[in-house]
Amino acid sequence: MEEQYISLIQKHEGIIHKVIGLYVDNDEDRKDMHQEILLQSWKSYANFKEDSTFSTWLYKVSLNTALTFRKKEDKRKLVSETPITTTSSESKEDYEMLYFLIKQLNEVDRMLMTLHLDGYKNQEIAEITGMTSNHINVKIHRLKATIIDQLKKANNGHI
């Protein structure tokens, strides 16, 4: 079982790095969260059922761990959760701007947007987050509209 687990983790390690990158900003927390996700995924692996894909399962475990980790940690150390603003970011590259906007989203919205951008279908996102597909559909639609609007503003109306 362990060989299979290690091989699957190595194949999908990008998910872990992505969740860490999106939810914590300092090196010490990154290291802690990395260890926590590895530990939790290893502990939960026995319960992994192959009726969902490993990547979906790993996303779920990683995001749950990240959200729990955030609750445990001193929130001031972590990513701020202010509303989306673009005042000082107009000179940024497009991808930098998008990254900046995603990181400004609250925990749940950031999770939804990341999964959407990663190409997950709403049904899969529903499986990961426990929300309904309809709710996800509405949320993602709104989030995308807001982000595109902000990107347009940053690019002086062009996108």
Added chain:
Amino acid sequence: MDIFEQWKIIEKEKFNHSPINKEDIMEAIYQKSTGTMEILKTRLKYKMMWVLFFTGCFTGLALWQFDNLPVVLIFGAAALLYGLAYFGLRTYYLKMGSEKKELSTLDVMKNNYKLINGALKFEGNIMYPTVPLMLLGAIAVPGLIEGETLLSIYGEPKTLTIAIVSIIILVPLVKFFGDKMNKIAYGSFINKLEDNIKEMEMVG
């Protein structure tokens, strides 16, 4: 601008790409165990402090009745036993966390598991057999202070009966509550350490 394309650039530029290997997983399990081992070590230190406190109390009582040889012997023996218990526990305590650097993390965890169980077993082995002696001493002390001898005190059937009944009732009770307290203070952490060792063995 295609945000999906931009997201691909973010993935390349912003996220770590270092590979995860077996050692990372073992390290993660070990780091969690380090916390557990530290807690166990700290709790063992508290136990040592209590044992030291009682050693001091018995020594003080022996000194207080310094001109009464039987009382000095009883409290002196108690102080000696508790002193031995303290140094025994201290040996286990000092060994915890000071393993040779070349040991693998799994061996360090196993070693700490063995040491904490050893310390608790040692405590039981040295403390529980002393309980009957302590009871006999405690019952005799008031009479000894008044100048009676051990033989005259336990020559009285009533005192002897009280002593025997006390031993029959209190020794199992002390053992029961002692084990219960150890289970509360150490049990869950020892179990956690044991689970982590099993997990490490599976990964390894």
